[in-house]
Amino acid sequence: MPRKYNSPSRFIQGDPRYSNLLVTKFVNCMMQDGKKRKALNVFYNAMDEIQNRVKDRDPLEVFMTAVANVKPMIQVRSRRVGGATYQVPMEVKRKRATTLAIRWILDSARKKKGRPMHKRLADELIMAYRREGAAMSTRDNVHKMAEANKAFAHLAW
Numbered sequence: 821m822p823r824k825y826n827s828p829s830r831f832i833q834g835d836p837r838y839s840n841l842l843v844t845k846f847v848n849c850m851m852q853d854g855k856k857r858k859a860l861n862v863f864y865n866a867m868d869e870i871q872n873r874v875k876d877r878d879p880l881e882v883f884m885t886a887v888a889n890v891k892p893m894i895q896v897r898s899r900r901v902g903g904a905t906y907q908v909p910m911e912v913k914r915k916r917a918t919t920l921a922i923r924w925i926l927d928s929a930r931k932k933k934g935r936p937m938h939k940r941l942a943d944e945l946i947m948a949y950r951r952e953g954a955a956m957s958t959r960d961n962v963h964k965m966a967e968a969n970k971a972f973a974h975l976a977w
Contacts, residue, residue, distance in 0.1 A: 865938035886948035890921040890955045894966040909966035928954030
């Protein structure tokens with residue numbers, strides 16, 4: 821493979837109900853064992869639950885805002901310099917920030933047991949929309965870690 825090879829971004833289509841690429845990405849990350857129809861049903865049921873609980877907002881708007889709220893702006897990466905490994909704070913690219921936000925929302929929804937997945941997902945999305953919940957605390961922890969290691973920022977290149 822050549823050194824300057826850039827992997828092409830894959831073409832994905834919007835989902836059937838909203839025709840939104842972010843929804844498709846979210847459903848693809850939620851999907852397990854290739855069961856996309858099941859993942860879509862869970863997501864759409866969560867959106868219906870959001871619509872019932874947050875009356876004054878469109879559920880797609882709540883979803884988009886929740887993902888945007890959870891996106892990290894900065895993260896730490898390990899950098900080896902002269903035999904020592906430093907946690908260097910670096911800016912997060914837009915695509916990776918979206919991926920991390922989706923992953924954190926899904927992880928925090930999956931950790932809560934005892935209820936159907938669509939209700940847990942709706943809870944987590946509503947909490948992220950209000951800037952609360954486990955996904956937001958994960959984001960805050962990443963930001964605190966970057967703030968604590970600001971002294972090593974000069975090692976980012």
